[in-house]
Structures are given as C-alpha cells and as structure tokens.
Amino acid sequence: MPELPEVETVRRALASVLENHYVAAAFVGRNDLRWTLPENLAARLLGRGFTSIDRRGKYVLMHLDQKEILLLHLGMSGSIRIHDTPPTLDKHDHIMLTIAASPTAAATHYVVLNDPRRFGWIDLFPAAHQDTHQLLRNLGPEPLGNAFSAAHLQAVFKGRSGPVKNALLNQQLVAGIGNIYASEALFYARISPRRKAATIKGQRAERLAAAVVKTLHAAIEDGGTSLRDHIQPGGEIGYFVQRLAVYGRDGQPCQACTTPIKMIVQSGRSSFYCPRCQG
C-alpha cells in the first residue's frame, strides 16, 4: 500500500494521539508478519510512554521513553485505524494498543494495525541503534529534506544502466518513492520511465527532482492515494487518487496532449506514462 505520502499521513495521525500518552493495554493477535515480531512485544509495550513520532522513508519511528524506538512498516496492505471507543477486531487486525494520558488512566484512543497480506513489520529496539539498524542504515535521503536535490539524483544515478523508473524505486538512492509516485513524478518531469538512469543529468535531473518534491507534497496535502487498501487512520480515504495523472490510467488521454497513456512492465512492476510527453 503505502508510499511516503501515505506513511506521512499515518505518522501525523499517530503523533496526534500518541505523543505524551501511554500504553494502557497492548494486544498482539499474531506475531508472524513479514518477520516474526519481537518476543513479548505486548508486555514490553505495556505502560510505556510515547515521546515523538517520526518518519524515515516508508517507515514510522515511534519514540518511546527509556530511549527505545517502535518501528513500523506497512508493507503492501498495512493500515492503521484510530478509534475513540473500543473497536471490534477483525481477523486481519493484528495489534491493538489502548492509549491513555497515563498508564492507568482511562483510555483516550485505540490504535489498531490491520494487514491482510502481512507484508508489514514491526521492531522494537534501542534508539541508539537507529543509525545501524539493518532496515534503516542503507536508506537514501528524504526526498522532502535538505539532502535531496538534482545534484544528488545525478550522482546516485551515475553508472546505472537500468531504467530511471527502477532507480526511483530503489530506497537506497532516495527513500520513500514507490510505484505510484515514480510514474507520477516522471510524467511531470517529462521523462520516459525507460530512459537509462545514468542519462538523467543537468536539466533533466532538475526537472525530476522538482517533480518528485511537487508530487509528494501534493499527495500529502490530499491525505495520500487510496486505491485498494490505504485509508487514513481516521477512516477517510486519501483523495490524491483523483489527481493521479498517469498511474492506473492506461488507455485514457494524457491530460497535457490527449495521447493515450501507456502501461508497460519494468522489473515486474507496472509503469504508466505518456508516450508523447515523455518520449
């Protein structure tokens, strides 16, 4: 499911209910997500307090007291729901945290992780390990951060013979772009997804960097893109789906030139582009 804008939507919602609050009760229904959950996760979370909620690429980092991090990745089909009354759990609701203003106070919210395909994962580890954590240490810069630029793209794409679309999906080069926003950004940059990454230089690199930033910002503003699984934690869909220029629009007219949008498969993933604007 979720790329950077969807994860950012989740981060903001979690921050609003978790920061300066505590785990009054913890339920773990099954521990076999993408990887086996940490041992005794529910017991280790009970009574703990949240300080701040961050995001890195497609990961949510929930900072706990005692200098630990609860790490969340939603995989393809994971979603978070936040309730203010006790919810009825369905079979894909794997974790529920009851949140309160103190460990023993009355519940303020119920935070539920739902993940039908169980491609998501969770870890709990010391904050000091953040920079060396196996899943975090190789992530590229944040596309909405200061370290991201046309020069960065040109540098990391140098020497890559594969298509630029695949390079954009590589989390080690830039963190957070997935299959939807790779196609969308390439459309706005007027670059073919098939172009070799190494040829993205100069003005093309400038256009692509700007298009990535513009596309991600716009999607965050709209609460992300809801296709199948993504919902905002309060239950709202993400409205950016209505603004997708090319993703999922195979055969429909390009909004710029009316040429039919084309779909191709690159490394097993669908790419959508305008063969004229992005020739």
Place this chain on the structure above:
DNA sequence: CGGCATCCCTGGGAGC
C-alpha cells in the same frame, strides 16, 4: 557491484 527473477501473503476483480 548492478540488475533481474523469485518469494512472502491474502483479497478483489475480471473473465468464463
């Protein structure tokens, strides 16, 4: 090292 196929898992939609 880069690039590619394969695998993990369930559900929804298309087609028959």
Place this chain on the structure above:
DNA sequence: TGCTCCCAGGGATGCC
C-alpha cells in the same frame, strides 16, 4: 452464483 486466474502502493534474498 461460483470457479479460476491474475493482479496489487512492499522489500529481502539469491543468482548471474
């Protein structure tokens, strides 16, 4: 209505 097949916002892994 029911069956089969294919597809899906993820990434790790192993092979060339």
